[in-house]
Amino acid sequence: MRSAALRRTTPGRKDATHERIVGAAARAIRRSGYGGTGVAEIMKDAGLTHGGFYAHFASREAAEGLAALERVAGAAAPRRALPALLRAYLSRAHVEGVETGCAVAALGSEMPRQAPGVRRAATRRIKEMIDLVARQSPDWGRPGAHQHALVTVATMVGALVLARAVDDPQLSDAVREAALEHLTP
Amino acid sequence: MRSAALRRTTPGRKDATHERIVGAAARAIRRSGYGGTGVAEIMKDAGLTHGGFYAHFASREAAEGLAALERVAGAAAPRRALPALLRAYLSRAHVEGVETGCAVAALGSEMPRQAPGVRRAATRRIKEMIDLVARQSPDWGRPGAHQHALVTVATMVGALVLARAVDDPQLSDAVREAALEHLTP
DNA sequence: AAAGCTATATGATGACCATCATATGCGCTC
DNA sequence: GAGCGCATATGATGGTCATCATATAGCTTT
The missing domain is CATH 1.10.10.60 (Homeodomain-like)
Structure with a gap:
């Protein structure tokens, strides 16, 4: 065929x-x-x-x-510095590319009702994502750096979920941009 | 019967x-x-x-x-000041109470594929949530207050989604607490 | 207190889907 | 270059679910 x-x-x-x-x-x-x-x-x-x-x-x-x-584009891919990673994660292209983007944002709210194996895999992915952000943070190693990475990841994921959920393009952009400006110094 | x-x-x-x-x-x-x-x-x-x-x-x-x-406990309920709202939203009880908690966190990542009517309703809820946070913020009215509310809501939702997604109670608590400490001054 | 109106219950129907038994056909081996 | 083994295709089966037609039963009105 x-x-x-x-x-x-x-x-x-x-x-x-x-x-x-x-x-x-x-x-x-x-x-x-x-x-x-x-x-x-x-x-x-x-x-x-x-x-x-x-x-x-x-x-x-x-x-x-x-x-x-499966390898998650947004979570595992880029080895660049944090600002570049954030710009990619919070880009309009990533908002529109649900299918190939970060699985944590695409499936996060479905996780609580998934089978144990699926949840375990998701937990591992989320930990990888947190570690990735923590290692690229400027104060990597200092006390509080890990907590700070947790918050950064929460904001990234939350902003992407909201920007995708909303059917108002202006609000979608506003969420993305506010999060991006807040996270990049 | x-x-x-x-x-x-x-x-x-x-x-x-x-x-x-x-x-x-x-x-x-x-x-x-x-x-x-x-x-x-x-x-x-x-x-x-x-x-x-x-x-x-x-x-x-x-x-x-x-x-x-439908009225969403976490999103529409409390008229208290911001820190109390945040403590409630990021409480362990809210993490465990998917069924009665914030619908934005429970369903956010499913929204992009829902019918237009559902998405419109979700967008309205999200706007209400943002406005609620904005009004209770200490710098309500100052320039940038709205952007700041956007980021706060993104962090709240993201932290709740992550804390629920993960099957590791320690990580779940860590995400909650890191977000809470970051958001309450 | 009997009749009628209407909210809820029961059961039927057809669509869709996961799973599986079996068929087909491509390359490798001899 | 003929047959064979294995990956994929086809089609069948049973279960689940949304939807709907019809049956039942309680309040209300007289």
């Missing part, structure tokens, strides 16, 4: 498809939420059909646990 | 039931999310059965739009 992209049995190719499915699941879940994402949607996103899903995962839940572990 | 609570046709009683259903829907939605809340769950919460739902609402979506408008 597809041309060259779809070798069938070459050793190691299954793993590639597997990762493609996980990536598609991560995107679909951020787009449609945990409950709203069906197996069919995930597989269509990966360019496959729903039946083949179970050659890779035991159940939908298993896949969602993994997908939560 | 029930004893005295269930008069059938007394004028005005339908409205009371109606409000009971809206309240039940608001709780159920905060508990189970927008997609995860079924008509049966809402009606059971209201002490009725699923069929009667359609005597009150045209569809599930219609009810959900209304439920989003």
Whole structure:
């Protein structure tokens, strides 16, 4: 059906498809939420059909646990300094790019009702995000630096959630910009 | 079936039931999310059965739009001064009381994919929350006060979302307390 | 106190979805 | 270059859920 992209049995190719499915699941879940994402949607996103899903995962839940572990653009990517990270995190592009952006903001309020495995993965991601911010903070090492990172992350996530939730573009921009100015000295 | 609570046709009683259903829907939605809340769950919460739902609402979506408008404890309630409001909002009780707490934190990351009516209602709630904080801020009226309120609300919501998302009680408390100390001077 | 109006209950229907059994067809091996 | 093994596709099945048609029962009016 597809041309060259779809070798069938070459050793190691299954793993590639597997990762493609996980990536598609991560995107679909951020787009449609945990409950709203069906197996069919995930597989269509990966360019496959729903039946083949179970050659890779035991159940939908298993896949969602993994997908939560998927690399999170906003949380893990940039090694730049804090101001640049903040500008990227609080950019209009990130507000509009729910599907590929920070999963903590996209799924945060759904976490309390997720399966334990999913919550564990989310907790790990959140800790990574806090550590990332803490290490890039100017007073890294001083007392209170960790607390300060907690607050910074809370403000980042809260501002992104609000800027996305609201259907008023002016308010959305105002939230982003107020948070950005507050956080960048 | 029930004893005295269930008069059938007394004028005005339908409205009371109606409000009971809206309240039940608001709780159920905060508990189970927008997609995860079924008509049966809402009606059971209201002490009725699923069929009667359609005597009150045209569809599930219609009810959900209304439920989003429902008064939100954390967002609309207290007229006290800012520090008291913050202590309540960032209390452990509020972290644990998803069902009756702030709907913005409980549903924020689900908002981008909701129906227009729901988003409009959410936007109004968020604006009310911002105004509430702005009015109670000590520098109410001075330039920048509104921007400052935006940041305060973002930090409040973000901290609550994170404290609830995480499955590590210590981290949950740390986020709450760091945000609280940062916001109360 | 009987009849009628109307709020709620019961049960049916059709859609959607996760899961699984089985079919198909691509490359690798000989 | 023919057959075989394995990844993916197809189609079936059972469960869940929203919606609706119809049944029931309590208040109200006379």
